[in-house]
Amino acid sequence: MDRLHAFKTIAAQARCGELAFPASVEASIRLQRALADPDCHVDLATRLIQADPLLAARTVAIANSVAYNRSGTPISGVRPAVQRLGVRTLQTLVAAVIVRQLGSTLEDPVLRAKTAQLWEHTAHVASLAQVIARRVTNVDPDTALFAGVVHEVGAFYMLSRAADFPGVMEGEPEDWIEHGEAIISAGVFRELMVPEPVVTAVAAMWHGLRALPPETLGDTLLLADDLAPIPSPMHVRPGATTAQAARTIDFAVGDGTLQAILDESRDEVESLYSVLML
Template identity: 50%
Template structure:
């Protein structure tokens, strides 16, 4: 299993950030070694989510200091999954990769908000897990040009290949922490616990309410009304609407760093 050079550079930073002894200077050097990552780190630091003082950041060192390791780890994850699709030539496959990223971004924003307000798991971990939850699909799309007809397979078989075979191997290769891998691998056919309280619950709910569905899975059923949803037992309709709006605002505020 081979990754693009830019992904390998991001992985070096990912592994460094996972080390509790990682010094801030080492992280800054690794960010500066990848120009695209440096630019996106500055963009993230200047987004509404991190620039409450309205004071612009103009360099990577200050950007890393402002956003912190957790946000930087999420940014690296976003860069990794985007880079898998950077070399796709076929327009139809590129469109699928773009839709998959839009789906991923919305699930990530929803996961972060749901973690803060419903499941009370670590919001940064929830966002990181959500960005990585379709990484197997991104990897397969990046290789689809080499295997004509791969996307014409039965959707259910394709989904199973993504989730149960490729995702597992890619997540291991990317050194994704075991608790996050376990939650992602448990998504297929998962049931939500009551009350929702785990990382897996967070991912299931975020996928359920994402306004953009994954192009690599069967078309979604009509979004359940609040009365038919498991959230009806946890949240009132007004709070749910607030969560959906907050997550939409989160996607917009971080678009400069994660969606371009």
């Protein structure tokens, strides 16, 4: 089966909701659905998080990060961490687990390297998006963090299926972008119950032009993507800023500048990035 046929086959499956996830991902998706239930309260969320030791550790770690621990008061238990973060941030952490699990069963070293680079890129985008949302665009920072985590989830899914279609990820990514990305991403978004505003923002990220100064969630993602020091191995946006040019991006924000905000927020970005990389 050639690459184009493989992309179209997986895209057709995604369009019909026939997605194939590893068993570990299925369990995390069930957790995500439970957290998305409006009736999910702190006690239930705490029990769900405690059932997964790795997720419990990440929950406490992000609650103690500079971005979420403004008072400097450390937390050592899952319940107070859940109370500090709220269910929406927990959904972001679960989404991060799901995304990383998609590549956890890969044996091919080339695919594993692509997955590792894609996650590094994702963690940078998500961390930068949270700070840009809070300090620059004034969109909801938790939504921006979540959007950054899931913005390339379709690519992670494609990599997870690559072992079933030998050679599919060889060569340039243009065929993937043209014939698979949008449909496969939409299918995974539906499975993960990604809110429509996030889906719309990711679509704007891939196809829109970033406004300066940025205003929307899509603009937030575009700027974070441009500023991320690790590029995506799966997608190059038309008109994307080069890594060298990204270092020169600056504009006025209130009485300050973007560069001043990034300098002031470096510890927050690095703290979030470190938690996501756990």
